[in-house]
Amino acid sequence: MTLTFQDYRNLLLATCLIALLLSTLPAMSVLVTLPKVGERFSELWLLGSNHMAENYPFNVTVGQPYSVYLGIGNHMRSSTYYSVYIKFRNQTQPLPNATLSTPSSLPILYEIRAFVQDDQTWEKLITFSSLEASQSETSSFVNRLVINDRPVWINSSAIWDPERDGFYYELFFELWIYNVASKNLGYHNRFVGIWLNMT
């Protein structure tokens, strides 16, 4: 089959159009920016003192310092302002409510703020110890904790747990996030914690 002049002309025009389209791509790439796709979320984690998900403090002795690494991962597609509130509870006191997205009503013992860029992580070493604690046969009292060299009064008590053989408390970390629209920090519905046996 031989091509006619019209065929050659059409081929040339098609090539020209494709080349014109390609020529406009650099300018178009600046004007048109594609939105980032995927879910927006934040990560919150605790690691043991050796920087791994093991060797978490558990059996706690008065006056002895313990440490964990607190980490935040930002996947919110922009830099984000976080606040982490550290709280302390016994087995009967309330945790944050995941269904209602509400934080625990317990008082904040310590707060840490972090500014994390998108797709970046942030980490901080948290050191804590119990300064004053006492116990009887059936109950235990923790009066004071030291978190990152800051003494805090807690006055928390726990009763003996016969199933797990100990007086159990939980040190937990709530993640809050700054909302640009409402211009305040709100609970981000994420928390992590470690159980401590203060026997």
Place this chain on the structure above:
Amino acid sequence: MSLILSSFLPFSARGSSHREVAATVNDAEQAIAVGFEAALDAEQAGANVSSLLVKLYEGAELLSVARMAFEDGDYDEAARLSGLSSEVSAQVESEALILKVEARNAAFNKYQLYLAGSAVAIVIVVIATLLSYRFLKKRYLEHTLKMKPEVEKA
């Protein structure tokens, strides 16, 4: 005279109230938020804000210590640290504005460069197409003229 004296005396000596220092701490809190929003604006304009976020973290740390001092009743220290935190936030805000303007200028220059590049490429494509068309037409005519009529034998 009282105004001069009050500016040199510490908060406690001036009889500064719990409320005054609480307001200073809250102002520092607001300043951190304003500084962050300015950094976010700069980031959306295309600026690298990592250094601003480091400074904001320093400001937030000062604010946290100020809050602790306030809770411990050390109002002078709380006021001093809150002031420092506000200064850091204000510095971040002004730096963020500069970065934002720089990022916008850089984006505009980049756009101008790309636009010029595209314009040159379009002109080249159009000229090349016209030349190719003329060449093609000429070759086709030459080819047609060289053709000999076929004579069928009877």
